[in-house]
Amino acid sequence: MAESRLTGSSGGRGADPDALIGAARDGDPRALARLVSLVEDSSPQLRSIMQAIASATGQAHVVGLTGSPGVGKSTLAGALVRHYRDHDHRIGVLAVDPSSPFTGGALLGDRVRMQEHATDDQVFIRSMATRGHLGGLAQATPQALRILDAVGFDVVLVETVGVGQAEVEIASLADTVLVVVAPGLGDSIQAAKAGILEIADVFAVNKSDRPGSQEVIRDLRTMLAMASYGPSDWKPPLVPIAAATGAGIGDLAAAIDRHRYWLGASGRLLDRRRARTREEVSAIALGQLRQRAGQLPGASRLDELAERVCAGKLDPYSAADELIGG
Amino acid sequence: MAESRLTGSSGGRGADPDALIGAARDGDPRALARLVSLVEDSSPQLRSIMQAIASATGQAHVVGLTGSPGVGKSTLAGALVRHYRDHDHRIGVLAVDPSSPFTGGALLGDRVRMQEHATDDQVFIRSMATRGHLGGLAQATPQALRILDAVGFDVVLVETVGVGQAEVEIASLADTVLVVVAPGLGDSIQAAKAGILEIADVFAVNKSDRPGSQEVIRDLRTMLAMASYGPSDWKPPLVPIAAATGAGIGDLAAAIDRHRYWLGASGRLLDRRRARTREEVSAIALGQLRQRAGQLPGASRLDELAERVCAGKLDPYSAADELIGG
Numbered sequence: 001m002a003e004s005r006l007t008g009s010s011g012g013r014g015a016d017p018d019a020l021i022g023a024a025r026d027g028d029p030r031a032l033a034r035l036v037s038l039v040e041d042s043s044p045q046l047r048s049i050m051q052a053i054a055s056a057t058g059q060a061h062v063v064g065l066t067g068s069p070g071v072g073k074s075t076l077a078g079a080l081v082r083h084y085r086d087h088d089h090r091i092g093v094l095a096v097d098p099s100s101p102f103t104g105g106a107l108l109g110d111r112v113r114m115q116e117h118a119t120d121d122q123v124f125i126r127s128m129a130t131r132g133h134l135g136g137l138a139q140a141t142p143q144a145l146r147i148l149d150a151v152g153f154d155v156v157l158v159e160t161v162g163v164g165q166a167e168v169e170i171a172s173l174a175d176t177v178l179v180v181v182a183p184g185l186g187d188s189i190q191a192a193k194a195g196i197l198e199i200a201d202v203f204a205v206n207k208s209d210r211p212g213s214q215e216v217i218r219d220l221r222t223m224l225a226m227a228s229y230g231p232s233d234w235k236p237p238l239v240p241i242a243a244a245t246g247a248g249i250g251d252l253a254a255a256i257d258r259h260r261y262w263l264g265a266s267g268r269l270l271d272r273r274r275a276r277t278r279e280e281v282s283a284i285a286l287g288q289l290r291q292r293a294g295q296l297p298g299a300s301r302l303d304e305l306a307e308r309v310c311a312g313k314l315d316p317y318s319a320a321d322e323l324i325g326g
Numbered sequence: 327m328a329e330s331r332l333t334g335s336s337g338g339r340g341a342d343p344d345a346l347i348g349a350a351r352d353g354d355p356r357a358l359a360r361l362v363s364l365v366e367d368s369s370p371q372l373r374s375i376m377q378a379i380a381s382a383t384g385q386a387h388v389v390g391l392t393g394s395p396g397v398g399k400s401t402l403a404g405a406l407v408r409h410y411r412d413h414d415h416r417i418g419v420l421a422v423d424p425s426s427p428f429t430g431g432a433l434l435g436d437r438v439r440m441q442e443h444a445t446d447d448q449v450f451i452r453s454m455a456t457r458g459h460l461g462g463l464a465q466a467t468p469q470a471l472r473i474l475d476a477v478g479f480d481v482v483l484v485e486t487v488g489v490g491q492a493e494v495e496i497a498s499l500a501d502t503v504l505v506v507v508a509p510g511l512g513d514s515i516q517a518a519k520a521g522i523l524e525i526a527d528v529f530a531v532n533k534s535d536r537p538g539s540q541e542v543i544r545d546l547r548t549m550l551a552m553a554s555y556g557p558s559d560w561k562p563p564l565v566p567i568a569a570a571t572g573a574g575i576g577d578l579a580a581a582i583d584r585h586r587y588w589l590g591a592s593g594r595l596l597d598r599r600r601a602r603t604r605e606e607v608s609a610i611a612l613g614q615l616r617q618r619a620g621q622l623p624g625a626s627r628l629d630e631l632a633e634r635v636c637a638g639k640l641d642p643y644s645a646a647d648e649l650i651g652g
Contacts, residue, residue, distance in 0.1 A: 050641040057638055069394055143642075270636065277632040277642070284646035289615045306603040310596065312383055315376035316469075316603070320610035 017049045024151040027121045032151060036126055039143045042287075046143065053150035058273070060092075060149035061260050064174030065159040066199075071182040072206045076243040077159050081123055083249050089154040092124040094144055096160045124148065141173060142280040172279055175272060176259045178252075180204045181220065183212030200236045202255045208240035208248065234262055343375045350477040353447045358477060362452055365469045368613075372469065379476035384599070386418075386475035387586050390500030391485040392525075397508040398532045402569040403485050407449055409575050415480040418450040420470055422486045450474065467499060468606040498605055501598060502585045504578075506530045507546065509538030526562045528581045534566035534574065560588055 023031035038045055065080075067073055077093050084091040128140060141158060148156050158173060179200035184207075205217055217238055229235050237255045241248030263269035305322055308314040349357035364371055391406075393399055403419050410417040454466060467484060474482050484499060505526035510533075531543055543564055555561050563581045567574030589595035631648055634640040 047641075047643045050643050054635070054641040055638040058636065146642075273636050274629070274632050277635045278628055281628065281631055281635065281642050281645045281649060284642055285649045286612075286615075288646060288650060289612075289618075292615075302604055302607065303600070305607055306600050309380070309603045309607065310384065310599050312381040315373075315380040316472075316607050316610055317373045317376050319607045320614060323607060323611045324614060 017045050018052060021049065021052055021151065024147070029121055029124065032124055032147070033126070035147050035151075036128075036144050039140050039147065040128060042140075050143065050146065053146065056150040057146050058149065060145070060153050061155050061256075062145055062149075062173065062175045063155060063157050063256060064177040065157050065180065066177070067180035067182075067206075071180045072243050073159055073180050076180055076204060076206060076241070077157055079241075079243045079246055079249045080157060080253065081125075082246070083253050084155050085120065085123060090122045090152055092148040092153045092156040093126070094141060094148075094156065094158045095125070095127040096141060096158060124153065142276065142283075145173070172276055175263060175269060176256055177201045178204055178256065180206050181216055182206045183210050183216050201234060201259045202252070203236055203238045204243075204248075204252055205238055205240045206243050209242045209245070213240065232266065234259065234266075234268075343371050344378060347375065347378055347477065350473070355447055355450065358450055358473070359452070361473050361477075362454075362470050365466050365473065366454060368466075376469065376472065379472065382476040383472050384475065386471070386479050387481050387582075388471055388475075388499065388501045389481060389483050389582060390503040391483050391506065392503070393506035393508075397506045398569050399485055399506050402506055402530060402532060402567070403483055405567075405569045405572055405575045406483060406579065407451075408572070409579050410481050411446065411449060416448045416478055418474040418479045418482040419452070420467060420474075420482065420484045421451070421453040422467060422484060450479065468602065468609075471499070498602055501589060501595060502582055503527045504530055504582065506532050507542055508532040509536050509542050527560060527585050528578070529562055529564045530569075530574075530578055531564055531566045532569050535568045535571070539566065558592065560585065560592075560594075 020031045020035050024035055035049065038049065063080075065073055065077055074095070077095070081091050081093060126144070128144065145156055145158070177199050179202070181203060182205070203220060205213055205220070207213060217240065220238055224236065224238075237258075239248060239252045239255050241252055243249070260269075263272065302323060305314065305319040309316055309319050346357045346361050350361055361375065364375065389406075391399055391403060400421070403421070407417050407419060452470070454470065471482055471484070503525050505528070507529060508531070529546060531539055531546070533539060543566065546564055550562065550564075563584075565574060565578045565581050567578055569575070586595075589598065628649060631640065631645040635642055635645050
């Protein structure tokens with residue numbers, strides 16, 4: 001039923017959610033861009049949008065793309081877009097930009113690198129701004145994914161900049177986590193710090209035409225050999241590539257596909273998606289509780305309470321009690 | 327009154343909060359380590375600990391230390407510890423480790439680099455594990471800071487690994503944000519991406535004895551020149567250092583002190599601390615609401631709800647409604 005609402009549609013320039021969804025499904029890039037903006041803005045319309053698309057989701061392959069700054073994630077994203085377009089897939093890229101809450105958005109850089117795809121309606125590229133909200137990524141990205149999925153994208157890359165918490169989040173979002181490494185970016189302690197071994201489903205060793213790439217591969221092999229895999233576990237393959245020239249991209253896409261197949265055959269795909277959905281539902285529930293807390297009489301008192309805590313007259317727990325009327 | 331409880335104490339080996347606080351104040355490193363562990367574990371005892379120390383806080387200078395992987399943050403932290411110890415300050419280092427939720431903790435690396443201070447009771451070094459909790463840093467770090475502050479540390483460095491959200495958090499935690507940059511770590515777009523210009527109070531240009539450091543300084547100067555500062559704004563100084571040899575560390579500490587003085591004289595110190603405290607109190611309140619939500623009848627149904635969302639039979643908003651009984 002929701003399906004029929006998705007196809008019959010009317011233009012998509014207006015703010016009517018059904019019309020926007022229909023237009024986005026028909027390939028209107030502006031309608032899709034507006035839907036994703038509604039997600040970023042936590043629009044009240046999201047509720048009806050999510051209801052409308054619920055039955056149309058679950059088809060897209062979500063590939064997380066992460067790695068330290070400078071490994072060439074954006075270049076690789078571009079190369080993968082090219083590859084999937086050559087194979088006639090509709091592909092989306094959500095670049096999760098942890099940039100400053102002050103500038104409040106994404107920089108030109110990513111977009112410039114992706115410019116060759118700017119006029120292709122089968123490619124959707126968006127730098128998502130989390131606007132300084134901790135956990136903003138956790139709430140907005142699953143919903144943007146949900147929309148791209150419902151309107152017919154086959155593959156969605158979620159690219160994160162940086163290391164650390166963003167990677168932990170991406171591991172819970174993606175079907176397949178692609179970790180990009182490159183020679184010349186610090187020692188193995190740095191790599192291990194970022195926890196990449198545990199979250200990677202596929203390693204792309206970028207800049208494999210440069211000196212040092214053999215060492216990177218050897219180090220990763222050593223670390224992987226020390227990890228203990230069960231007989232039915234997936235063992236992350238290492239794929240040497242050179243994103244700038246396109247070398248190895250076909251092999252990389254094949255490795256991603258093999259992982260996708262393994263996920264389905266082993267039943268892990270459903271496990272991952274259930275876990276992702278639990279997180280998503282919890283985040284929404286928490287956001288609603290937070291909103292309710294904001295409406296409590298205590299909220300207007302936060303300034304005064306903080307003042308008393310700063311002055312050493314109150315401890316933060318007692319202040320929190322007063323805030324939520326506990 | 328709380329003050330008197332802090333001084334008269336008895337040993338500090340037991341779990342009694344008052345005794346632990348007293349012992350930590352007297353310089354017992356194990357008592358302090360236990361207190362910080364109580365914070366990491368979100369112990370129920372925290373409430374009474376925070377009550378006991380409320381009136382003793384507000385003295386320590388909190389310095390955030392951040393920058394991309396490989397710029398030498400840990401080496402610089404070690405150099406600053408040495409400097410402050412030479413000037414007879416009691417100094418704490420909280421290294422916030424965004425490492426994997428799978429390994430669940432900090433790696434040996436940081437601690438090894440800090441080993442020379444391991445036997446100095448006036449130095450407290452701790453790699454805090456956020457255990458994969460998003461926002462875990464937001465809740466635990468202010469409380470660990472509160473404890474170090476109350477037991478008499480003059481300076482606390484909060485070191486974050488990585489870029490992105492952690493930096494946004496540190497900007498809200500620290501009195502002074504020290505951003506470390508170094509030559510050879512990517513172009514200025516990468517730097518700007520991380521939003522470092524907006525959060526930095528002081529720039530340390532590390533490895534200033536290496537080629538390329540003049541370019542880094544020039545680029546930063548250009549970017550700072552484009553930013554618009556009012557006549558009463560603080561203009562972040564650039565301090566060339568070589569953390570490994572200790573060169574420039576005295577200048578850097580002087581710049582940090584100047585910023586601390588400016589904060590006090592301009593009234594901004596209280597602004598920052600009020601904002602920090604608002605965040606802290608909100609985080610505690612939110613945690614309590616979250617706990618309440620976990621006790622709602624709907625929580626046991628999260629698995630079932632996620633299953634229905636995955637199957638396309640329910641949208642995530644309706645699932646959240648059911649979860650919180652809305």
